[in-house]
Amino acid sequence: MTTIWTPELRAFRDDVRAFCEENLPADIRLKVLAGVPLTRPDHMRWQDILAGKGWLVGFWPRAYGGCDWSAAETYVFQEETTSSGAPWLLPFGVNYVGPVIYTYGSTDQKAEHLPGITSNEVFWCQGYSEPNAGSDLAGLKTRAVRDGEYYIVNGTKIWTTMAHWADWIFCLVRTDAAAVPQRGISFLLIDLRTRGVTIQPIKSIEGDSHLNQVFFEDVRVPARNLVGEENKGWTYAKFLLGHERVLSAEVGKARRYLRRIKRLAARNGKNNSPRLKDRLSRFEVDLLALEQTTLRVLGAILAGEARGHEASVLKIRGSAILQQISDFAVDVLGTEALSYDPEWLRENAGMPLEEIESMGVVSEALYTRAPTIWGGSNEIQRNILAKHALGL
Amino acid sequence: MVFSLTPEQAMLQESASRFLGDRYDDAARRRFRAEDAGFSLDIWQEIARLGWLGSGFSEQRGGFGGGPIETMILMEAAGNALMSEPLLGSMVLPGSVLAEAGSYDDLAHLIEGKSLFAVAWDEPEQPSALEPATVAEPCGDGLAIHGEKKLVLGGQIADVLLVTAKLDGRLAILRVQSDVGGVDVRTHRTLDGGKAANVRFDSARIDRSDVLASGNEAPAVVSEMLARAIAAACAESLGAARNLHDRTLDYLKLRVQFGRRIGEFQALQHRMADMFIALEEAQSLSMMATAALEEPNGDHRDRILSAAKIGVMGRAMHIGREAIQLHGGVGMTDELPIGDGYKRIKSLSLMFGDEDFHLDRMNSLAV
Numbered sequence: 223m224t225t226i227w228t229p230e231l232r233a234f235r236d237d238v239r240a241f242c243e244e245n246l247p248a249d250i251r252l253k254v255l256a257g258v259p260l261t262r263p264d265h266m267r268w269q270d271i272l273a274g275k276g277w278l279v280g281f282w283p284r285a286y287g288g289c290d291w292s293a294a295e296t297y298v299f300q301e302e303t304t305s306s307g308a309p310w311l312l313p314f315g316v317n318y319v320g321p322v323i324y325t326y327g328s329t330d331q332k333a334e335h336l337p338g339i340t341s342n343e344v345f346w347c348q349g350y351s352e353p354n355a356g357s358d359l360a361g362l363k364t365r366a367v368r369d370g371e372y373y374i375v376n377g378t379k380i381w382t383t384m385a386h387w388a389d390w391i392f393c394l395v396r397t398d399a400a401a402v403p404q405r406g407i408s409f410l411l412i413d414l415r416t417r418g419v420t421i422q423p424i425k426s427i428e429g430d431s432h433l434n435q436v437f438f439e440d441v442r443v444p445a446r447n448l449v450g451e452e453n454k455g456w457t458y459a460k461f462l463l464g465h466e467r468v469l470s471a472e473v474g475k476a477r478r479y480l481r482r483i484k485r486l487a488a489r490n491g492k493n494n495s496p497r498l499k500d501r502l503s504r505f506e507v508d509l510l511a512l513e514q515t516t517l518r519v520l521g522a523i524l525a526g527e528a529r530g531h532e533a534s535v536l537k538i539r540g541s542a543i544l545q546q547i548s549d550f551a552v553d554v555l556g557t558e559a560l561s562y563d564p565e566w567l568r569e570n571a572g573m574p575l576e577e578i579e580s581m582g583v584v585s586e587a588l589y590t591r592a593p594t595i596w597g598g599s600n601e602i603q604r605n606i607l608a609k610h611a612l613g614l
Numbered sequence: 615m616v617f618s619l620t621p622e623q624a625m626l627q628e629s630a631s632r633f634l635g636d637r638y639d640d641a642a643r644r645r646f647r648a649e650d651a652g653f654s655l656d657i658w659q660e661i662a663r664l665g666w667l668g669s670g671f672s673e674q675r676g677g678f679g680g681g682p683i684e685t686m687i688l689m690e691a692a693g694n695a696l697m698s699e700p701l702l703g704s705m706v707l708p709g710s711v712l713a714e715a716g717s718y719d720d721l722a723h724l725i726e727g728k729s730l731f732a733v734a735w736d737e738p739e740q741p742s743a744l745e746p747a748t749v750a751e752p753c754g755d756g757l758a759i760h761g762e763k764k765l766v767l768g769g770q771i772a773d774v775l776l777v778t779a780k781l782d783g784r785l786a787i788l789r790v791q792s793d794v795g796g797v798d799v800r801t802h803r804t805l806d807g808g809k810a811a812n813v814r815f816d817s818a819r820i821d822r823s824d825v826l827a828s829g830n831e832a833p834a835v836v837s838e839m840l841a842r843a844i845a846a847a848c849a850e851s852l853g854a855a856r857n858l859h860d861r862t863l864d865y866l867k868l869r870v871q872f873g874r875r876i877g878e879f880q881a882l883q884h885r886m887a888d889m890f891i892a893l894e895e896a897q898s899l900s901m902m903a904t905a906a907l908e909e910p911n912g913d914h915r916d917r918i919l920s921a922a923k924i925g926v927m928g929r930a931m932h933i934g935r936e937a938i939q940l941h942g943g944v945g946m947t948d949e950l951p952i953g954d955g956y957k958r959i960k961s962l963s964l965m966f967g968d969e970d971f972h973l974d975r976m977n978s979l980a981v
Contacts, residue, residue, distance in 0.1 A: 496977070503976040507899075507925040510918075514898035521618070535891050607890055608883035612863055 226294045226520050235298045238277075242306035245271050249572060251307040255482070257582030258571045259430045259564075259589075260309055262387040266342065268309050273342040279316050286324045286332070287340035293523040297516065305474035312384065315339040315346035319392040322409065322458050326450040335390075335411065349379035349393035349412070349436060350459070356381075357602050359394070360403035360456070364438060366395035366410055368445065373397075373410060375418075375441040381596075385421050385434035388414055398453050409455035411447040418442070428588035429564025463598060471540035473513045479547045480505055486554050486583070489576075501550060508543050512536070531611040534603040541593035541600060548590040551583045559584050619683070626669060626680075627687045633664060634695040640951050646698050651771040652801075652809025653698040662727025667705050675713045676722045682842070682907040686849040686900065693853020696954050698808050703767025706846040707733040707839055711776050714835040715787060715826040720774065732772035734763035734790075734813050735836065743840060744833050748779040748815065750788055756822055757781070759788065759796070759815040765965075769811030770801040776826065777815070778836060786828040787835055790820055806958040837911055843966045844919045845903040848926040851962045852893075852900045855930035858937035858955045859893050862886065865941055882940060889936050892929040899925040917979045920972035927963035934959045 250264050272278040281296040282288025291299065303311070311317075320339045323331055338344030355362040364377025375395060385391065391412050398406030414421070418441035423431040450458055480502065487493040516536055522528040552559045558580050567581045594600045608614040619627060637657065646654035661667065670685035671677020685706060692701050705724070708731035712721040723729040737746050748761025759779055769775065775797070777788045792799055796818035799811045827835045866877030866886060876882055903922035909915045934956035938945035945952045963969070 499977040499980065500973055502980065503921075503973050504924070506976065507921045507928075510902060510921050511895040511899050511925050511929075514902045515895055518894075518898055518901075525618070535894055538891060539895070601884070604884040604887040605880070607887040608880075611890055612883075612886055614863075614866060614877040614883050614886060 226517055226524065231294055231298060234295055235302055238299055238302040239306065241275065241277075242303055242308055245275075246306060246308050247271075250309060252575055253571055253582075254307045254309055255478070256575050256579045257482075257584075257586035258567060258578055259428070259432070259585060262345075262384075265309055265312055266345075269312070269342045272311075273340065278311075278342055279320060279340045282320065282324065282340070286320075286336050294520050297520055300472075301474035303474075304472065305478055307478065312345075314348050314384070314388070314392075315344065318348055318462050319346050319411070322392070322449060322462050325461065326409075326458050328446075330446065331411070331449065344390055345384070345388045347382050347385040347388035347391050347414075347434075349382055349385075349391045351381045352378060353380050353435075357599055359459070360407070362394055362396060362407065364393065364395050365399070366397050366408060366443070368397070369442075371445050373443045373445055373448070375410070375412065375438045375443055377438050379436045379438075380424075380434075382421075382434045382436050383432055383596075385414070385436050386423050386431070390414060391436065392449075394455050394459055397455075401453060404456040406453055407455040407459070408452050409449040409458045410443060411449065412438075412441065412443050416441050416443065426589070427591065428585045430568075430585070430589070471512055471516045471536040472544060473509055473516060473540070476505075476509055476512075476540075476544050476547055479544070479551060480509075482579075482583070483547070483551050483554055486551065486579070490554065490556065490558070492554060498554070505543070505547055505550075508539075508546075512539050512543060515539070529611070531607055534598075534606045534611075537597065538600045538603045538607075544593055545590050548583075548587040552587045555580050555583060619687075623680075623683055623687060626684055627691065629664065630666070630688055630691040631694075633661075634691055634697065638695045638697060643696060643698055643951075643954075647807055652803075653700060655771075657699055658704075658730075659727050661699065662725070666701075667709070667727060668725035670706070670709065671713055671721065671725070676718050676725060677713075682845060682904045685842070685846055686904040689846045689849035690853040690856075690900070693850035693855075693958070694857050696854060696857060696951055696958060700768040700808070702843065702846055702850065703732055703769070703810070704730055704772070706842055707735075707767065708774075708776055710839040710842045711787060711826070711835055714838050715831070717789070717826055720789070729773045730768060730771050731774050731776060732766050732768035732811075733839065734766045734769060734775045734777045735839075736763060736765050737761070738764055743778065743836055744785055746778045746780060746785070748777065750779045750781045750786060750820075750825075753817070753819060757788070757820050757825070759790065759818040759820065761815050763813045763815075765804075766799075766811045766813050769799060769813055770809045772811075775813065778832075781825065781828055784829060785832040785836065787826045787832050788820055789824040789826050790815070790818055794818055794820075804961065806961045807954060834911065840966055841907060841911070841915065841919055844923050845900075845907055847962045847966055848896075848900040848903045848922050851926055851930040851959050852896045854955045854958050854962075855893055855896055855933040858933050858952060858959075859889050861952065862889065862937045862940050885936055885940065889933050892932050896926045896929040896933075899929075913979045917976055920967070920975045920979075923967060923972045924969055924976070927959070927969065930959045931963055 250268055253260055269278055276289060279287055280289040280299055281291040284290050316339060323335050350359060352362050352364060366373040366375045391414055393410050393412055394407050395410050396406050397408040418439040420437040422435045424433040424435060425431050426433050487498055492498055519532040562581055562584050570578060665678055666688055668677040669680045673679045709724055711733055724731050735743055740747055750757040750759050772792050775790045775792050777790050779786055779788055796816045798814040801809055801811045804810050863886060866882060867875060869876045899922045903919055906915050906918040937952050938956060941952055944950055
C-alpha cells in the first residue's frame with residue numbers, strides 16, 4: 223500500500239501549520255472557533271494574508287500566479303488551515319470561476335479577471351440556481367439575448383451565497399431557448415455594478431443573511447464576457463462542479479468541532495457520561511473512514527486513476543458527518559442552547575470565547591443544515607453514484 | 615479507487631482470485647462444508663502448495679517474505695469467495711502465535727500444511743483474553759492443564775492446540791497435542807455454516823518444554839495475535855460484503871417488476887449508492903487496520919484497530935442487511951449465498967471483541 227505522505231508533503235504540512243500559527247489574526251481565529259458568522263472584512267483580511275504569501279490560489283498553475291500544488295498539497299493546505307481555526311476559504315473566485323477562466327477563457331479574459339482573484343481584490347459569487355431550477359439546473363430560465371456587442375440579461379438567480387458582498391457574478395444563462403435543456407446554456411461573467419442588477423438578501427434559519435436573490439432586468443453585459451463558446455456553458459459548469467466537490471470532506475473542520483464538544487462537555491460536567499463517550503468514539507470512527515477514503519481518492523487522483531464519482535462519496539459522507547457533529551454539539555449544550563439571539567451575537571462577536579460560544583455553536587449547527595443541499599444535493603450525488611459508479 | 619500493491623502482492627491477489635474463481639462456487643462450498651472437518655482438507659493442501667499459508671510471514675520466520683498486506687489480500691479474497699477453509703483459525707491466529715513465540719519448526723509445519731494448529735484462547739466469561747481461568751499446574755516433571763475453552767476456530771481438526779492458561783499466576787501459552795489424554799474436543803456447527811470446537815482440559819499433561827511463552831512475553835504474543843485477528847477479520851468481512859454488494863447490484867439489473875428493472879427505481883438506486891459508500895469506507899478502514907499492524911503495539915494502535923473493527927463491521931452488516939432486503943424473498947432462501955455472507959459477517963462482527971467491547975476500548979483510550 224502506498225501513502226500520500228512523502229517527506230516533502232510532511233514538510234509542507236508543517237509549513238502551513240507554522241504559517242497559520244504566526245499569521246492567523248487572533249480575533250478571526252476566536253470567531254471561527256466560537257462558530258460566530260464572519261464579516262466580509264474578516265474573510266478579506268485572512269485572504270489578503272494568504273494572497274501575500276502566494277497561497278490563496280496555491281493549486282493554480284504557476285503561469286496564472288499559483289504554486290502548482292498537487293491534489294495532496296491542496297488537501298493538506300485545506301485541512302491544516304481549517305484545523306488551525308482559519309476561515310473557510312471563499313471558493314467562488316479561487317476554486318470556481320478562476321479555473322474555468324484559465325481553462326476555457328480567452329487571453330483577454332485571463333488578463334482581465336485572474337489577477338483580481340490572485341490578489342484577492344475582486345469578490346466573486348456564483349449565479350447557478352434559480353427559483354425553479356435547483357437540482358434540475360438544466361431547467362434554468364434566466365435569458366441572455368445577443369444585441370450587437372452585448373447580451374441583454376433578464377431573469378433571477380437565487381441562493382447566491384455572499385452576492386451582497388460581491389463585485390462580480392458568474393452566471394449560467396440560457397442563450398438558446400429552442401435547444402434541449404443542457405445545450406442552450408452559456409457561461410457569462412457579469413459586473414454586479416451594472417444597471418439593472420438588484421441584490422436582495424435572504425435571511426436564513428440561523429438568523430444571518432449570507433444568501434441572496436439576484437434580479438437581472440435588461441442588464442447589458444459586454445459580449446466579451448462570454449466564457450468559451452456560446453451554448454457550451456454546461457460543459458464548463460460540470461468542470462466547475464468537479465472542482466467544487468473534490469475538497470468537500472472537511473475532516474479537519476469536523477475534528478475541530480469534536481474538540482469543541484469535549485470542551486463544552488467538560489464545562490457542563492458531562493465529560494464522563496458514557497453515552498457522550500460512545501458518541502464521540504463513533505464520530506471518530508466515521509471521521510477515520512472519511513479521512514482514509516479521502517486519502518485513497520487523493521492517491522487515485524495523483525495516479526491518474528480517479529474515475530470521477532469519488533467526489534460524490536466524499537461529499538455525501540463529509541456533509542452528513544459535519545451535520546451530525548454540529549447538531550450533537552447543540553445537544554451537549556442542553557437548554558443553554560435556547561438562549562439564542564443572532565443579532566446580539568453579531569454585535570458582540572469580539573467578546574471572549576466563553577461568552578459567545580454557545581450561541582456560536584447553535585448558529586453553526588443551523589447553518590450546517592446547508593452542506594447536504596449545496597453543491598449538488600446529497601440526493602443528486604446518490605443519483606450520480608447510481609449512474610456512474612454502479613451503472614444503474 | 616486505487617490501492618497500490620507491489621508486483622508480488624498483485625500476483626498473489628491475482629493468483630488467489632483465479633484459484634478461487636476456478637475451484638470455488640456455491641456448489642463446491644456446500645460440498646466442502648458437508649465434509650467432517652467442515653471444510654475441504656484437499657483445498658487446504660492446495661493453498662499450502664500455492665504458498666498462501668506462508669505468505670504473511672517474513673523469511674527469517676520461515677515465510678515467504680510477506681506481512682500483514684499479504685494476509686489482508688488473502689483474507690479479502692477468501693471473504694469474497696465465502697470460503698469455508700479456516701484461514702483465520704488455522705492460519706492467522708496460530709501463525710501469529712508461533713511466529714511471535716519463536717516456534718519456527720511448528721510454523722514451518724503450519725506453512726507447509728503438514729500439521730493443523732488452532733489457538734484455544736477464548737473464555738467468554740473472562741473479562742480479558744490475558745486473564746484466562748484455565749490453569750497449568752506442576753505435575754511430576756511436567757504440567758497438568760485444567761479449564762475450558764470456547765469457540766476454538768479450527769479446533770475441530772487441529773493436531774496441535776495452542777492454549778492460553780495461567781502458570782504460577784501469570785499468563786502462559788502452552789503447546790498441547792489434541793490427542794493426549796485429558797483433552798476433550800467437542801465439535802459444533804457454527805452460525806456461518808462451518809465448524810468449531812469447545813475444548814475441555816481435565817488434567818491434560820504436557821512437558822515443561824511445551825511452554826511456548828510465559829512471563830512478559832506471553833501477553834505480548836496474545837495481544838499481537840488479537841491485533842492480527844482484528845485486521846484479518848476486517849479484510850474477510852470486507853470481502854464478504856463486496857460479494858453481497860456485487861450480487862445485489864447484479865440482481866437490481868436483472869429483476870423486473872412493474873414492467874421495468876427494479877434498479878431503475880430511485881428508492882433502490884439510493885440504497886444501492888449507500889451500500890457502495892459503505893463498501894468504499896469499509897475498504898479504507900480495512901486498509902487502515904492492516905497498516906496499523908506495522909506500528910508498535912500500544913494505545914494508539916489499539917485505538918485504530920478498535921475503530922476499524924467497529925467501522926468495518928458496522929458497514930459490512932449494513933450491506934448484509936440491505937442485500938437480503940433488496941433481494942426480497944429469494945434473499946431469505948438458503949439456496950442463495952446471500953444468507954451465508956450475512957451470517958459470516960455477523961460472526962466476524964462478534965469475534966475478537968464485539969462493538970461494545972471496542973467502543974469501551976476506544977472510550978478508555980480516548981485522547
